[in-house]
Amino acid sequence: MKKDYPVPAGYLERETEIKKSRFIARIAPVASRDEVKTWLEKAHQDHPDARHICWAYQIGRPGSAAEAAMNDDGEPSGTAGKPILSVIQHKDMGDVLVMVIRYFGGIKLGAGGLVRAYAGAAESVLSEVGRVFHKPVRPVNVVMGFADEQPLRHWCDVNSVELGAVTYGASVTARVLVPEDQADAFSAFCDAHKLDYSFET
Template identity: 75%
Template sequence: MSKDYPVPAGYLERETEVKKSRFIARVVPVGSREEVKTWVEKAHREHPDARHVCWGYQIGRPGSAAEAAMNDDGEPSGTAGKPILNVIQHKDMGDVLVIVIRYFGGIKLGAGGLVRAYAGAAESVLSAVERVVQQPVVETVVTMSFADEQPVRHWCEVHGAVVESVDYAASVTAHLQVPENGVDDFVAFCEAQKLDYSLER
């Protein structure tokens, strides 16, 4: 399913240091709680000596996320997960997980210092990550003769539609993803060419 809101373009890591404590911040696009769990477990495996692995995430549209959660992983309540999530929520980005891995440097930061450090680490990685917006698409199926396949492929190239799969039998059946704003053009094209089509809205 495509997203018409910004999501992280991919994985990114940034490191900051505050009073000898190392804060390694990671951002990654996620679509489910299972994915979040997998990434958090990976961070624990890769940094077994870290004092804390804290995180926050939101899935769904920014401002009305379907799901959001956070974890302080042993830091004083509200000093790690909450500031991470707050930064995420101010970034107008959905489907995003930020993990901050802390190596303690021997100097206590205090509650206010921890909040600033975790928020700063989250900010550093979220400001650096590229974002992508996928436009909404409509799944369509077209049944046509072999002669019609090339014109349909050409229409898709011109209009930014994606040919997902093509099945060849007595006729040709193509599964397409058509940008939502191009559906009317697609319908007009199919009717002009006398093609059988269906839209899955």
Template identity: 55%
Template sequence: MSQPPSSTGYVTPATTIERELEVKKSRFIARAGPVADRRAALAFVDSMKTDYPDARHHCWAYLVGNPDTAASAAMSDDGEPSGTAGKPILNVIQHKGIGDVIVVVTRYFGGVKLGAGGLVRAYAGATQQALADLPLDAHRPQQGFDLAFDFADEQPLRHWAEQHGAQLQSIDYGNRVTARLDVPVEQVEAFQAFLGSQGIERIKPPDD
């Protein structure tokens, strides 16, 4: 159930959901969820492409930060006529007043052309349908940490995150494990103490 905005002025997705809309035999599958930055948004798009690899279009828009003064926003028509997909998706997001959110609408073409107006209505409608059911939380200011650590440190890190309301945005495995963790600002001091006790290294994030 949706919660009212906090004193920070906006709400954010509490989870990820998916809804489907059919318009003249075309399927529009809308997935909405939380994202903290551009990298997380593009990874969210990639996951949709992986789940629906045979779809013709994966159109999207995201907004990071307060929707009234967004720190970052972007959109993509992904091959649909310019302005018929990404912009309608973003417009619905802005109208809903939701921040730190992405919506990807995947389309399976049904053989009937919808025209520019029809596409705008369909992409906006699919987005509306997903956001209408999206559980929301009051925004909690967070600080991002890019980390490098040994494999043995992953489980203690995940446990700390679960106990303190931190969100693991990404994780990659190489010679060492690298990860992006968003920590509530009121837990930053405790997290820094945890990093010191574990010997986990904080690294400078690459430029977006």
């Protein structure tokens, strides 16, 4: 069974100043490239005058991420996105985006100074953000009679399982997001109540 893995509990922002340059680091939980794009657009709206908005993200399980990317946004190659991503990977956190917004202060930092500055900015938010554990879930489609809906809702409430869309027609159809470690218990509940269910693959 897959183990849970930590993801950021929410959004956090921290600011540092190095040789008159401002580095504003932001961290946010992300589950898709579209969410990454939305957060980056917001950073550009909030800081239209910033010289650089560099970033890196990792989606999926730390150590075997489904997707990861980085961007130096005009800084010398390898001095911004890569150190941000390195810190993310070192922190063993998944589904995470770190953006570092830089206002240039007039003093050049050099390649080594930039690497340290961006890594330090990423560290400032990654070390302070809360962590929550992402439980892998398996969506299940359940078809049942109207009388079976209340017992299903009760089971979901008692077991803290998310009940998704419910549609009504000749019968009731529900989509349930069952954590992997509760899949067997959910199957047993459905079998006991003679519910027609199928796990999405």
